[in-house]
C-alpha cells in the first residue's frame with residue numbers, strides 16, 4: 381500500500397539530510413517541503429536537482445498531472461491551490477515572499493493557526509478532529525494528499541517523504557489517512573539547534589521556540605497518532621548509527637532495507653523542494669554528530685537555554 385511519511389522536526393533539526401537519505405530507497409520519493417511549494421515556485425527557487433523548480437522536468441510532470449486533478453497549474457498560479465498555511469516569522473531564517481505574506485495575511489495565518497491549535501489540542505476526541513477543523517485547513521490537507529498521490533502516480537513509486545515539519549499538519553494528515561500516513565518525530569539536541577540559529581536569532585527566543593515546538597509536537601502526536609504509526613528518532617542516533625536506524629525505520633514502514641540509502645554519489649538526481657541550502661551538498665554523506673554548540677554557546681547562553689528548554693531537552697534524553 382502507498383505510504384506518506386511526514387517528518388516533524390524543528391528548524392536546523394537535521395530533516396534535510398534525513399529526508400534525503402530516506403528518499404533514496406528505490407520505492408521512496410523525497411519531495412522536500414511540500415507545504416512551501418507555492419512560495420518556492422513564486423520566488424523562483426531551485427529544486428535539489430539544480431534546476432529552477434518551475435522548470436524541473438520531474439516536477440513539471442507532477443504539476444501537469446496535478447493540474448488535471450485540482451484545476452490549477454501551480455507553475456502558473458502558485459497560490460491558487462492551498463496546501464495549508466505556511467507562515468514564516470521574520471525573525472527566522474526562512475524565505476518570505478513579501479508580496480504574498482503581507483502583514484495582514486500573516487496576521488490572518490496566525491489567527492487561523494491559533495484556532496487550529498485549540499482544536500487539535502482541546503477539542504474532545506469523541507467529536508473527531510475532522511469535524512472541528514477549519515475548512516481552509518481541511519482543504520490544505522486534501523490538496524496535499526492529492527499531491528502525494530499524483531507524485532507517486534507519475535513516478536511509479538510507493539512512498540512519499542515530506543519534510544515540511546508542521547506538527548498540526550502532521551496530525552491532520554494522519555487523521556485523514558490513518559492507514560497510509562506515518563509520522564517521524566525527529567529530535568536534535570536543542571543546544572545544537574539554538575547554536576545554529578544564534579546567527580540570526582536571540583538565544584532566548586530560539587530556546588523558547590525549540591521547547592514550544594517539541595512540546596506541541598509531542599502533545600498532539602500523542603493525542604492523534606497511535607504509537608505504532610509514529611516514531612521518534614534522535615538525529616544524533618541517526619548520524620552515529622545510520623544503518624541500524626534505517627533498518628528499523630524500513631521495517632516499521634514495511635519495506636526492505638536498501639543499500640542505496642547510504643550511497644552518496646548522485647544527490648543531483650533528487651528532486652526535493654525547499655529545505656536547508658545543504659541540500660545541494662549532500663554527496664558528502666553523513667558527517668557524525670555536530671557538537672559545535674559546546675564551544676559556541678557561552679555559559680550565560682547555556683544557563684538561558686537550561687531555564688527555557690532544559691527539561692524538554694532531557695525528556696528527549698539529552699543530558
Ligand SMILES: [Zn+2]
Pocket residue numbers: 427428429430431436437438439650651652
Ligand atoms: Zn528537480
